[in-house]
Amino acid sequence: MRIRRSLQAAALIAAAVVLGLLTVQGSYALWNATTSTTPGTVSSASFDVKMTATPNSQTTTNMTLANGTSANLAITPTGTFLPGDSAYGGVVVTNNTNAGGSFNTVITATKETVTSTGDGSLALNVTVNAKRGTSAADCSTTTGYTVLGVSGLVSPTVPKGGSTVLCFQVTLNSNPPASVKGQAVNISLTLTARQCGVPGDC
Structure with missing residues (x-):
């Protein structure tokens, strides 16, 4: 008997900053693998990926x-969003799968989409910068951030029961036009969890 396994996970993260809104969007990645097994009982596994703001x-x-839909997660960054200043926030992503054997994942944050009200x-x-952290406290530090490019930010491999931290820095131009006053900004990013060990992944 041949069994085809299909697993997917995704998420939408939302964040708010003073003078605007920071929103991070998530999506799922799909994995497929085929294996042979002897007749017997087949049980399904749960591919759970937990997000903590x-x-x-x-x-x-x-x-x-x-x-089965993508989740929304609200993030409230720290910092005052004034000209030249930055606000900070992030997400801790935990691999909570109960699948048997080795089941590692990699988390990717895609490049942001920024929109705002008014004009x-x-x-x-x-601007939005990002970095990988080793603990949630790393998201409050001001160093180590780089531009979130087209390829996004990729986490190290996350084993079952393990976590990774993705941190985001939102910076307001030091000399913005007066028209930005009172506007709200929405920043959306997609988080994707991929299973490692399937041919072609990780």
Whole structure:
């Protein structure tokens, strides 16, 4: 008997900053693998990836909701969003799968999409940088951030029961036009969890 396994996980993260909104979007990656097994009992595994917002760690959700849709996670960054200043936030991603054997994952944050209210000038004056952290506290430090390029930010391999931290820095231009006053900015990023060990992945 041949069994085809299909696993997927994704997430939407939202963040708010003073003078605007920081929103991070997530999506799922699909893995397929085929293996042979002898007749017997076949049980399914749960591919759960938990997301915890930082610094507001009380906000937690699985990437996939019970109805199979992507989850939304609110992040409230630290910092005052004034000209030339930055706000900081991030997400702790945990591999909570109960699948048997080695089941490692890699998490990727894609390049942001920035929009704003009003004439849209605030979006043009905001930059987003990212970095990998080893703990949630790393997201509050101001060093180590780089531009979130087209290829996004890729985590190290995350084993079952392990976690990785992705940190984001939102910076307002030091000399924005007066028109940005009172505008809200939305910054969306997609988080994707991929299973390692399937041919062609990780």
